[in-house]
Amino acid sequence: MTKKFTQSISKALENQNLAGILDRWNYPATRAKAYEGIDFEALRTQIAERKGYAADHLDELAEKFKKAAEARGAKVFRANSQQAAKDYITNLCKEKGVKKVVKSKSMASEEIHLNKHLAANGIQADETDLGEWIIQLAHQTPSHMVMPALHLTKEEVSDLFSKEIKQPLSNDIQQLVKVARKELREKFFNADMGISGANIAIAETGTIAIVTNEGNARMVTTLPKIHVALVGLEKLVEKYDDATPILTALPKSATSQLMTSYVSFITGPVANTDGSMKELHIVLMDNKRTEMAADPKFKQALQCIRCASCLNVCPVYRLVGGHVFGHIYTGGIGTILTAWFNELKTTSDIQGLCIGCGKCKEICPGKIDIPELILEVRRRLASKQGLPFIQKSALAVINNRRVFHSMLRAASIAQKPFAKEGFIRHLPMFLSGLSEYRSLPTVAPVPFRDLFKKIKQPKSTTKAAFFSGCAIDFVFPKIGEALVKVLNKAGIEVVYPEAQSCCGIPHWGSGAVEMAGLAAAHNIKPLLENDVKYVVTACASCTTALKKEWPHMLKDGNMSSLIPDAEKLAAKTVMFSELVNKLIEEKKLTPKDGQKLQKLTYHDSCHAKRHVGVYKEPRAALTAAGYELNEMAESDTCCGMGGSYTVKQPELSMSMLKRKLKNVEATGAEYVSAECPGCLIQLAGGLDKSGSKIKAKHPAELLVDRFK
């Protein structure tokens, strides 16, 4: 990570204006309200299919569009490069004597820095979307795809407007909006050309659809005699009614509205106010989109409808805003688009902002697996540039079970001067940042693999293999012990295959695919050795590896021959709370009678909730045992741990933790539970450091001794 980038994060974290605005908006709730009564999954499947089809047929649809629009009198220019698009527009201006241009919002024009190019050619271009005009006056780039000036306060806007109209202005937002109306109205009337973007370009009819709330696109397309629409190729759809699912989703996802105030469907030129025919030019811009469509992994990014919902729900975006991303497109999808529209290497810093929590994937109306594509960016960077030496060495050590485990044993001795009550609260020198807001857990004196041998279990024919993962083995062996006790109550005998080692998620998440494949390969045979009914996990990240990712890791790590075994294993794998809940339902586990236990609140680990879909089961099992569940706000928002994220992005990780702890404290619960040792390290460390009375516990620890 460059120093400049780290500084930009620190600076962004100091500016809490945007975070406050997003909180007040309460996007998740307002969005959900807008989607009431709509089958979102069906809707986004439709969008993904139709836009996916278009991505497969970009060239064909572009030609079809050109033909249809030209038959209606429009001029269509296919610009392969940014430069070709810019040249076409400036040459047109020169040819027609255009000196003044009004623009409605177009991300494509931001993408190619069109205004700068026009200015260099002596043409004045004024943005008319309020947010775009504000950032134009501030000489900034958009911080948000839908609300470009979201990072600025009304005071800052007032200053900008005062300078522009050379009059002092109040900070009243309603009045500021009227100032913009008055100023821009004159510009609409005096402009020689209007430039717009388009939200949809319909191939069969040659129609463009433009969506706005302010009504500026109606002015831009009506008042000047020439209209130029700059349209990215990804806006193409095949049929007229393909517009329906997009227009149904876009306002709801973008601004929590049922419908945007204005939608204009323009097919060919119409008459101007003086009776002459309008000149309509449509620039279909490629700028790497065709290359993207040809990439089997990244093709799906063309399904984006630019709603920016992935920004609104991103726990990182919410903290740092858009400018940290450094380019025009921001947030999760922005990282992916920047990797293509700019260069892959321009994302080497910003790809690291993604913690992989998966919130964006859940709500994307284009059904784009944004975290997976960012991970793919990471993989390609890693294979091109290699991983930093320290990171690579660390991952290699983790993969060597004997070395890693003996290092952990050594650490449990070395940590002694710093450890107290199972926590390390202060670390010296350069490590101090790690323990500034959060105590660190100590490495346990006896790992689970040694403890396990001393547990006396009743023999049973029903066997479960326990995959502990490194954290339970070396940091939280008590969770493992509790798990064995609970399963014994249900008549299940637990076996612990000794040869198991790291699940490979740290390697996978860092883009080190071959090392991840090796990690999967090390584990599969030992886990399948005994003829067990279940493979039980108690760590959400490991569960994701076993249930979902091992086949992918093996494939990308060139060990496909092991995939059938990995799939067999995945089918047997069950998360602890999932299994306990099933055993309660099957009456193989019976909670002790009349237990009224403490209040607890439940934190959903990203891996558990969004990768393997386990979130109802732990709640059901814990309440069945007698705990009183008090849900916290944003229970499924990331705690900021994210494996090595907390080391790579300590400031962001801690800011996410603070927000999480605030929500935990507000419940007044005695326990916060999570089925992920990583989250528990983060939560317990934060609670310890802040002197909270709330304890962070794994469901196994809370459920031990609660069954007959």
Added chain:
Amino acid sequence: MFETFKTKATAVGSEVYRSSTKSEALELVLSLLKKEGIQDAPGSYAVWADSPFLKGLDTKALAAKIPGLKFEVTRQLAKDAKIGITQMDWGIANTGTLAQDSSAVAQRLASALTWIHIALVPTNSILKDLPALLSKTNSAKNGYLALITGPSRTADIERVLAIGVHGPERLIIVAVDELGGMN
């Protein structure tokens, strides 16, 4: 259908009326013009774009009766008008949307530039949803199909809602039963 339309349109800030006859609707429009102080001075005009509603009405007499009411919608008159009146072709019930073939520029000038947009719509042309509308409209006929849902709005400064940024501050919808419909 009308009730759903009214609920949804009201929810986004439109004012919705219903008249059974054309003459009742005309009375309503004229009373609105009076209430808003329409007069023959720049900034206070009302422009009424050509529409089926006006067929059979003596527009000259109306213009003479109400100073400031213009049936000719030019660029300048629309700029100087407080109220614009147009007839919309369709409504969409589940989003409270109006739709119009706005290929004729006067329709856009009257509805986009003014402070108040009075939109007449045949009650029977209120359709269920967007797919229903797109199956009625035809790109071959509609060079400029406009969908309008509520007044002009923005939340670009601190996500605070502000009404009337470029287009109308008020959208007054009058559904007229007697206008029939295109269903």
